Amino acid sequence: MIKNWWKYLAVVLILYCIVVGIMRPLNPGILQVTPISFQSGTTQELIIGTYNTNFEPQQSIDAFIKINDAYGIQNTKLEVLAPNELKATFDIPAKLPNILKRQGYSLILSADKVGSFARPNAVTIVQKDLDLDGAMAAWPSNDFGNFKRPEKLNFPFRAILYESLRNLFYHVPMWFGMTFLLMGSLGYAVRYLMTNKSSFDTISKSMIQIAVLYGILGCATGSIWARGTWGTWWTFQEIKLTVSAVTLLLYFAYFLLRSAIDDEAKRARISAVYNIISFVAAIFLLFVLPRMVESSLHPGNGGNPGFGGEDLDNTLRTVFYPAVIGWTLLGFWLAQLTYRTELLKDYFLEKYD
Amino acid sequence: MKSIWALIQLEFRMEMRRKYALGGAFLYVLSTVFIIYASLQNFKELPWNALFWIVALFIAVNAVAKSFASEQDGTQLFLYQMASGVEVILAKMIYNTLLIFVLFTLALLAFMLFLAIPVMHYGLFMTAIVLGSFGLGIVLTFISSIANKTDSSAVFTAVLGFPVLLPILLSLIKLTQASFMLEAESVGNDIVILLAIDTILVGLILILFPLVWKD
Numbered sequence: 001m002i003k004n005w006w007k008y009l010a011v012v013l014i015l016y017c018i019v020v021g022i023m024r025p026l027n028p029g030i031l032q033v034t035p036i037s038f039q040s041g042t043t044q045e046l047i048i049g050t051y052n053t054n055f056e057p058q059q060s061i062d063a064f065i066k067i068n069d070a071y072g073i074q075n076t077k078l079e080v081l082a083p084n085e086l087k088a089t090f091d092i093p094a095k096l097p098n099i100l101k102r103q104g105y106s107l108i109l110s111a112d113k114v115g116s117f118a119r120p121n122a123v124t125i126v127q128k129d130l131d132l133d134g135a136m137a138a139w140p141s142n143d144f145g146n147f148k149r150p151e152k153l154n155f156p157f158r159a160i161l162y163e164s165l166r167n168l169f170y171h172v173p174m175w176f177g178m179t180f181l182l183m184g185s186l187g188y189a190v191r192y193l194m195t196n197k198s199s200f201d202t203i204s205k206s207m208i209q210i211a212v213l214y215g216i217l218g219c220a221t222g223s224i225w226a227r228g229t230w231g232t233w234w235t236f237q238e239i240k241l242t243v244s245a246v247t248l249l250l251y252f253a254y255f256l257l258r259s260a261i262d263d264e265a266k267r268a269r270i271s272a273v274y275n276i277i278s279f280v281a282a283i284f285l286l287f288v289l290p291r292m293v294e295s296s297l298h299p300g301n302g303g304n305p306g307f308g309g310e311d312l313d314n315t316l317r318t319v320f321y322p323a324v325i326g327w328t329l330l331g332f333w334l335a336q337l338t339y340r341t342e343l344l345k346d347y348f349l350e351k352y353d
Numbered sequence: 354m355k356s357i358w359a360l361i362q363l364e365f366r367m368e369m370r371r372k373y374a375l376g377g378a379f380l381y382v383l384s385t386v387f388i389i390y391a392s393l394q395n396f397k398e399l400p401w402n403a404l405f406w407i408v409a410l411f412i413a414v415n416a417v418a419k420s421f422a423s424e425q426d427g428t429q430l431f432l433y434q435m436a437s438g439v440e441v442i443l444a445k446m447i448y449n450t451l452l453i454f455v456l457f458t459l460a461l462l463a464f465m466l467f468l469a470i471p472v473m474h475y476g477l478f479m480t481a482i483v484l485g486s487f488g489l490g491i492v493l494t495f496i497s498s499i500a501n502k503t504d505s506s507a508v509f510t511a512v513l514g515f516p517v518l519l520p521i522l523l524s525l526i527k528l529t530q531a532s533f534m535l536e537a538e539s540v541g542n543d544i545v546i547l548l549a550i551d552t553i554l555v556g557l558i559l560i561l562f563p564l565v566w567k568d
Contacts, residue, residue, distance in 0.1 A: 193564055250516035257513060260503035270502050273561045277495070277517060280553055284520040288546060292524075 006329050013326025021169040021319050027150045028053040029157030030119035033107055037124040041094030046123070048086040048107070051157065053114065055080045061111040063088040065123060071097050071139055072108070092125060095135035102126045108147065115150035117157065153315050160229050167225045168312075169319055173327035174218030175244075179286070180328050181211035181335060186279045189272035199343075201268035204275060205258070206338035208251055210331050215248050230297055239293045243285040250278045250285075356436050360444030368452075378416050382408065382460045390467040398471045398533040405464060406526055409485065410518070412456045417449050417493040418510040421501035438563035442494065446558070450490030457482050477532035477540065481525050484547045488521040491551065495558045498565050521550055 002008065031049045038044050048063070055061065063075040063086070077089040086109070104121035155165055185207035192200035222241070223233050236242055257274055261267040290296065312320065368375060385408050393400070432441055461482065464470060472478045493514055500509035524543045531540045 246516050246519050253513050253516060257499070257503065257509065260505070260509065266502060269564055270499055273565055274499055274513065276561060277554070277557060280550075280557060281517045281520055284546075284550055289520060289523060292527075292542060292546065 007333050010326050010329035010333055013322045014330060017169050017319055017323035017326055021166050021323070024315075024319075025152075025154050026052050026163065026165070027152075027154045027157045028109075028114055028117050029159070030107060030109065030117065030122060033119070033122045036122075037126065038092070040092050040096055040125050040127045042092055044090050044092060046088050046090065046107075047081075048088060048109070050084045050086065050109070051162070052084075053111075054083045055086065055111065056083075059111055059113070061086065061109060063090075064108040064110070065090060065092075065125075066106040066108055066118070067096055067098060093135070093138070094128065095131045095138065096125065096127055097132060097135045097139055098127070099130060099132050100127075101130060110147055116147035117150060119159070155315055156313050164225055164228050165316075167221055168316060169323040170327075171218060171221040171225055172320070173324045174214045174221060175286075176324045177328040177331040178211045178214040178218060181207045181214065181331050182279060182282060184332065184335070185211065185275060189275040192268060192272045196265070196269075198264065198268060201272065202342050203335070203339050204272065206342060207332075207335045208254060208275070209338055210335040212248060212251050212255075213334075214327075214331055215244065215251070219244060219248070226297075235297075238297050239290050240296060240298050243289055247282045247285050250282060254278060356440050357444045357447070360432075360436060360440060361448050364444065364448040374416075374419065378412060378456055379459060381415060382412060382456065382463050385411075386460070386463040386467050398530070401464075401468065401471055402526060402529055402533070405460070405529070406522060408460055409457055410489070410522065412460060413453045413486075413489045413493055414511055414514065416452055416456055417490070418497050418500070418507045420445055420449060420494055420497045421506070438566040439559055441566065442498070442558060442562040445498075446491045446494045446555075449494045450487050453490045453493075454483065454486035457486050471533045472529075473535055474532045478529055480544070481528035481532065484528070484544070484551070485521070485525045488525070488547060488551050488554075489518065491555055491558060492518055492521065495554075495562065495565075498562065502565070521547065524550075 029051045031051045033049075034047045035044070046063075057080050059080065061078055061080070063078060064072040066072045073090055073092060075088040076091055079087040081087055102124060104124045106118050106120045107122035108116060108118040110116035158165055185204045188200045188204035188207065191197075192204060219241075226235070227233050234241060254271060254274055258267055258271050261270060290298075389404055389408075461470075493510065496514040496517065497506065497510045500506040500513055503509050524547045527543050528540055528547075531543075
């Protein structure tokens with residue numbers, strides 16, 4: 001086994017996270033459609049602005065307005081205006097197989113060499129009068145719904161998030177890293193109380209220092225992300241921001257407590273005890289309370305602050321999990337460096353004091 | 354068991370000897386409520402809830418912060434020889450819980466006297482008060498024993514205690530808010546969480562206090 005293999009692993013994983021996380025492009029997506037709302041029974045020219053596409057004039061592209069799972073309207077004409085702009089013409093029938101007078105429908109683009117991509121609620125169609133049975137009879141049941149997925153293994157295109165999706169590899173691993181460091185610190189606090197070896201106390205303190213650093217970085221990356229997606233740097237309406245701020249307060253209080261006690265052994269013992277109590281509070285704050293609220297802006301909202309399914313697809317996983325492991329290992333490495341600096345400080349203080 | 358009872362009696366007698374402390378807490382409640390009464394004529398449930406828990410939190414911190422500070426070194430040494438750490442902390446936790454419960458009830462009476470009270474379900478509200486005095490009592494007792502190791506124990510009780518108390522307080526606020534509603538909401542989860550936090554904390558404190566205590 002190579003000595004310090006986990007440090008090399010940390011470097012490799014973080015480099016992988018930075019390089020692949022930045023370099024791998026997003027899948028194509030639809031940014032905007034104009035006009036956004038029109039009436040049924042008209043012929044509409046839609047200007048479709050797309051993202052990350054490179055349309056060529058002769059490329060075969062199909063556009064659909066999806067009414068429901070069985071029915072869709074295909075374009076009659078399509079013109080490539082620019083590599084990322086299309087003009088599609090639709091003949092909208094007067095009667096749609098839908099009982100709602102006004103509803104948003106998805107727009108689906110399907111191009112060869114690219115695959116297909118969609119925008120939910122892209123256009124709103126208003127029906128003048130409703131006639132479900134007449135519409136069902138008049139509409140042919142087409143073989144709608146046979147689309148290929150985008151061909152390349154790119155990151156998913158998500159409205160609102162767009163490129164900021166890559167922050168997933170920095171923001172979330174910070175909280176994972178903080179939690180693991182706090183657990184490590186708890187372990188060393190318990191070991192200190194069992195053995196009274198002062199080095200365990202120093203390790204425990206170093207881990208909390210890095211955990212707090214990770215917490216601050218997690219808040220900062222989250223704040224930048226929130227500014228772009230939610231439109232605010234910070235909001236106390238969101239439970240996770242509140243509990244993470246309080247968790248940081250908990251550990252700021254830990255350092256304050258340490259600075260207030262002069263006797264070394266006493267300081268180590270009292271702060272280890274406080275560390276254990278505050279870890280329990282931190283677990284309740286970070287993992288129990290967010291599950292108790294009905295609404296959250298974080299993904300997996302509605303009682304579950306974790307994520308999965310739609311929010312984390314397999315291409316994201318290939319970078320996300322390595323990023324979590326890498327940043328966590330880096331955290332422990334930083335804690336080790338802090339611990340060694342502390343030892344050197346003590347050594348020189350003793351030597352020259 | 355017997356020694357715990359004796360320790361609780363000791364606490365009570367000490368409290369009676371320093372009547373000014375208890376009287377101070379009573380006056381604190383009355384003057385805060387009077388200030389609220391004088392400055393706000395009519396207000397809704399949410400500010401009522403917020404003000405009630407702010408007053409409650411500060412009464413509790415004031416009442417418990419001196420729990421260890423008042424003991425001179427001689428008393429500490431005497432207790433250390435006569436009883437085990439677990440007995441001392443249990444007695445103090447029980448006494449402080451009862452003290453905080455009395456003060457909370459008093460605060461509630463003062464709120465009823467001066468301000469219209471929006472509570473619909475008194476059972477739920479009293480459950481919150483009982484659970485609250487229990488949670489605040491155990492946490493603040495232990496935190497004040499830690500803070501007593503520093504030079505300024507009153508400041509540190511507040512600084513160290515507030516973040517640890519926050520999970521408890523958030524659940525309590527939800528409980529009392531539910532007691533204002535006409536239709537009873539399901540608050541079973543919150544009560545379970547409160548009980549879980551309290552149980553875990555009591556267990557940990559019983560293990561950890563002897564370490565804090567021996568000096």
